[in-house]
Amino acid sequence: MSERNFRSHYYEKVGFRGVEEKKSLEILLSEDPVDIDKLSTFCARFSVPAMFRPLVWKLILGILPPHPSIHEFVWQQRTEQFNDLHRALKVMSAINEETPMSLCFLKMFLLEEGRLPLEEEKLPETDEHDLFVAIATASIEMNDEDDLESYWTAVCVFRNGRKMKDQIRMMYTQGILKKEDPALYNHLLTINSLERLPYTSWFNALFAGVLPTDALKRVWDRVLGGASRVLIYVALTQLLTHRHTLMGIGTPDLVSQYLQKMPLDMQKSSSTKPLNSGKRMGVT
Incomplete structure (x- = not known):
C-alpha cells in the first residue's frame, strides 16, 4: 500500500475521511487562475465542505471568473x-x-x-x-x-x-429499475405510471423541492461537477426506498403526487444513503 493510500485508509478508519480532500480543495482554490476542470472533477467525486461551497459553486457556474x-x-x-x-x-x-x-x-x-x-x-x-x-x-x-x-x-x-437530456435519463431510470426491481417496474407499467413519474422535478429542477436541503446540497455538488448521472441514482433510490407504498398506489397521479410531496421524515429516509453506493447500479 502506498504512503498516500495508507494515510487515506488511516484517516477513514479514525473518522477523518475528508482530511486529504479538504487539503486538495484548498490547493485548487489557491491557484491563479483556478483550474475549473479540476475543481469540477473534485465536485463530481466528493461532497464539498460547507465553508468552501459558496465559492466553489460560483466558480463552477461561472458567476465568478477563475482569476481570484x-x-x-x-x-x-x-x-x-x-x-x-x-x-x-x-x-x-x-x-x-x-x-x-x-x-x-x-x-x-x-x-x-x-x-x-x-x-x-x-x-x-x-x-x-x-x-x-x-x-x-x-x-x-x-x-x-x-x-x-x-x-x-x-x-x-x-x-x-435546461441543458439536461430528460429523455435519456428517463430511459436509463426505467431500464435500471426493471433490472433492480421487476415487480415494482411491472406495477408502475401496469398502472401507466412509468411515463408520468416526476421526471421534470427530478432531472430539470435537480430534486429541488423533493429532497431536504442538506441532501440536496450534496446532489448539486455532484451535478455541478459534471456527474449528472447521480440524478438517475437518486431517482432510483426514491423509487426503491418507497416501493412498499408505491406498490399500494393504483393511479399514476397519486404516484407522482406522493413522490413529489412525501412527508419530510420519509424524504430523509431516502436521502441518507451514500451517493457513491450508486456504483452498484452503474450510474455514478
Whole structure:
C-alpha cells in the first residue's frame, strides 16, 4: 500500500475521511487562475465542505471568473446588476414587500432575458416558471436567505438544468429499475405510471423541492461537477426506498403526487444513503 493510500485508509478508519480532500480543495482554490476542470472533477467525486461551497459553486457556474484577483470587481458588477433588476421591478410595480422572494427572482430573471410581460396578469403559469421557482426556493434555503447568492445560484442552476437530456435519463431510470426491481417496474407499467413519474422535478429542477436541503446540497455538488448521472441514482433510490407504498398506489397521479410531496421524515429516509453506493447500479 502506498504512503498516500495508507494515510487515506488511516484517516477513514479514525473518522477523518475528508482530511486529504479538504487539503486538495484548498490547493485548487489557491491557484491563479483556478483550474475549473479540476475543481469540477473534485465536485463530481466528493461532497464539498460547507465553508468552501459558496465559492466553489460560483466558480463552477461561472458567476465568478477563475482569476481570484478580479473576484471583488466581478462580484460588485453582479451586485449592481441584481440591484438594478430589483429596483426596476419596484418602479414597474411588478413586486412589493409581500411578493415572495422566489417569485421576485423569477421576475428578475424574466426581465433580464427580456421576457417579462408588462402587465402582471399576462405572466403565464408555465412548467418553466414553476421549475425556476422551485430552484429559487431551494437556493434561498441553501444560501441562508442571502438574496444575492441565492439569485445568481438559482439563475445559473436553472440554465444548467435546461441543458439536461430528460429523455435519456428517463430511459436509463426505467431500464435500471426493471433490472433492480421487476415487480415494482411491472406495477408502475401496469398502472401507466412509468411515463408520468416526476421526471421534470427530478432531472430539470435537480430534486429541488423533493429532497431536504442538506441532501440536496450534496446532489448539486455532484451535478455541478459534471456527474449528472447521480440524478438517475437518486431517482432510483426514491423509487426503491418507497416501493412498499408505491406498490399500494393504483393511479399514476397519486404516484407522482406522493413522490413529489412525501412527508419530510420519509424524504430523509431516502436521502441518507451514500451517493457513491450508486456504483452498484452503474450510474455514478
